[in-house]
Amino acid sequence: MVPAYVQDRLNLYDAVLFLQGLGNTVALCLLGLGLGTLIALFVGLARASHFRWLSWPAALYIEVIRDSPLLMQLYLVFFALPLLGLDVPIFLAGVATLMINASAFMAEIVRAGIQSVGKDQWDAARGLGMGYPQVMRWVVMPQAVRVMIPPGVGLLIGLIKDSSVISVISYLELTRVGQILTEKTFLSFQVFGIVAGLYFLMCYPLSRLALHVERRLKVGG
């Protein structure tokens, strides 16, 4: 017997709630993963550096973050920082967690990309009088990016889905909306079906875009 306060179908208000959750997840991921990728560029450059005072701290940063669960990182940002007197708003806590996590994993992809470009390319570019920034900008990075795209996009897709973890601090992102609506309607199959479909709608275009970019960059080998 279903209690009287339980809705037996999804209505227009629920649709708005879905859209709100979708928008919040998109905002969370755009900011968190965007900033994370930007930071990863610098961490990856440091990691690939021949200077140990640069590569070692970068390696430490990457390992510490890669080897701890995303959920723990979220707890640390959201529950532990306030203990130090730093009150983090809920949205920023989510963005910061995604950013930190993405930066470490992406940094390894950046490093691998840079190191996939052979020493002969450095010799040729250096032999023409180019300095480090010029070699990076014009010779190494354009080649490294091709290597970085497939694993990089794979990582972003993974993290978009993992952003569902941020529902545990009650941020109203897509998964949290799913939980709320399930509690309200008991229509778990339909609700989570829609939630999963919306994640798919975010990730699928990204895979297609990556494939397209990859093909375009391949011209000329």
Next chain:
Amino acid sequence: MVKVRNIHKYFGHLHVLKDVSLDVAKGEVVVIIGPSGSGKSTLLRCLNYLEPVQSGEIWIDGIRLDHHKTNIRAVRAEVGIVFQSFNLFPHLTALRNVMLAPLVVRKRPEAEVRQEAVAILTKVGLQDKVDAYPAQLSGGQQQRVAIARALAMHPKLMLFDEVTSALDPELVREVLDVMKQLARDGMTMIVVTHEMGFAREVADRVIFMDEGRIVEEGTAAELFDRPKNQRTQEFLGKIL
């Protein structure tokens, strides 16, 4: 143009260049021969500091090569180097390969650089291949693009590091022809090679290196026909 004084170079414990001194005058073509592992390629790479030396002095056109970054880059911009494995930039067309350094190192205007790059590619016989990517070119064509790329910086000195060794036999000539033309035009060149015919034809001087030292030097005729040193005789006996 080139003044090398008593340089020593080590790879770890391996002593690869032992007290090497060398002078090359402007417009001179010097060919270096010797068995593999004799240090000839290393010597070449030291001349633009792609390999640092542990002691001794190197002067290129009056500039001392030392740990000073500005000196190294200034010298590299004036010294062209061509490698055995071509080392073209695979993501750029032949034209863009040639244009890159004048654009980003010299910061010259694009239109002017493009015009000149086309002219240089024409000079090495690749006017039809300006828009081709390295992967679409034969080894001989790639090596000619590599020479054009170095020439676009208007170098005062060109270094050639076994540039025909990775080529199929029928492609060697097209590269050597470009180099001969360059020599005739008065370019100062140091060439590490196994092409004895080339050495005879264009070298003002041939140097024989063995175990990190300059063992013997002279004109091609002197060195090939009347080698004085026993090791030179043995080496030439094996390859001629």
